[in-house]
Amino acid sequence: MKEQAPGGRGGPALDAPADSQADSQADSQADSQADSQADSQADSQLALVRSLQDPARYPHPVEEVTLLETHISYVLLTGIFAYKIKKAVDLGFLDFTRLEQRRFYCAEEFRLNCRLVPELYLSVIPIYGTADAPRLGNGSEPAGDIQGIEYAVKMLEFRQSALLDQRLAQGELRSEEIDALSVQIAEFHAQVARAGAGSEYGTPAAVWALVAQNFKPLQAGTDDANDRGYTE
Numbered sequence: 001m002k003e004q005a006p007g008g009r010g011g012p013a014l015d016a017p018a019d020s021q022a023d024s025q026a027d028s029q030a031d032s033q034a035d036s037q038a039d040s041q042a043d044s045q046l047a048l049v050r051s052l053q054d055p056a057r058y059p060h061p062v063e064e065v066t067l068l069e070t071h072i073s074y075v076l077l078t079g080i081f082a083y084k085i086k087k088a089v090d091l092g093f094l095d096f097t098r099l100e101q102r103r104f105y106c107a108e109e110f111r112l113n114c115r116l117v118p119e120l121y122l123s124v125i126p127i128y129g130t131a132d133a134p135r136l137g138n139g140s141e142p143a144g145d146i147q148g149i150e151y152a153v154k155m156l157e158f159r160q161s162a163l164l165d166q167r168l169a170q171g172e173l174r175s176e177e178i179d180a181l182s183v184q185i186a187e188f189h190a191q192v193a194r195a196g197a198g199s200e201y202g203t204p205a206a207v208w209a210l211v212a213q214n215f216k217p218l219q220a221g222t223d224d225a226n227d228r229g230y231t232e
Contacts, residue, residue, distance in 0.1 A: 041088035041097060047131035048150055049074050049085065059136055072096065081122070082157040083136075084109075085150060092216030103151040110153055116188060122154045 055062035058078055068075040072094065076083045086102040096102050106124045114121045123139030126148025139154060160166060167173040195201040 041099075044131050045074070045085070045088050045150070048127070048134055049076070051132055051134050052076050052083070057134060057136070059138070077157050080157060082155045083125075083152040084155065085127075085152045091214075093210065093213040099148075099150070103148070106151045106153050115192075116184075120156050120158070122156065125152055125154050126150075127152060 049067065051057060053065045053067060053076070055065055055078070058065075060078070060080060062078045062080075064079065066077040068077065072087050072089060072091070074085045074087065076085070084106075086096045086105060088097050088102070090097050094105075096105065103124075110121050110124050125139045126137040127134050127150040128137060128148060129135040130149065134149070136152075137148065161170075164173060200206045
């Protein structure tokens with residue numbers, strides 16, 4: 001790469017510093033390697049999810065497997081249990097690209113959501129074997145077990161028609177149920193642990209940092225300068 005010397009036309013051309021070029025190449029190689037690893041993780045997960053749509057892969061009777069997807073999870077419904085696998089994605093505000101991260105956040109989801117619906121959340125299970133021939137753990141493995149190729153939150157399955165938006169659409173949601181839910185949520189928030197007065201939680205800077213993280217994947221997903229300008 002050549003740079004023109006200050007002074008305009010006719011000035012001697014200067015080589016960019018060698019260490020700067022090396023740093024740029026190293027950064028480019030690191031980014032390329034990270035992208036390649038992320039693609040490999042995503043491909044492996046897709047193969048695993050395809051395999052888990054086979055009823056024979058489960059240690060309990062299954063007639064049919066239904067796959068639901070969110071932007072961050074695969075959810076496999078088996079008729080009795082539901083298994084939620086976190087997608088190997090980096091969306092800026094969350095990063096599930098590494099297996100240990102997905103295992104950690106499965107455990108966090110289980111811990112946090114058990115506070116309200118312990119009867120629904122059963123365990124975090126490892127998935128063994130290979131993506132083409134997976135075997136589900138039973139949730140009683142030792143805490144230090146790190147042999148899984150993937151991890152899932154195991155839950156009791158419930159009818160999708162029981163979701164509030166579905167009940168509302170069918171005219172089945174009663175006002176007294178909304179009142180009861182409001183009371184439950186208010187009581188829950190009154191009892192949970194609170195950050196100290198000197199904590200950064202809730203400050204304008206902390207709130208904005210979380211909001212700003214949402215723009216990173218949007219910026220990375222477009223080459224249009226005008227579109228990027230809207231997110232900067």
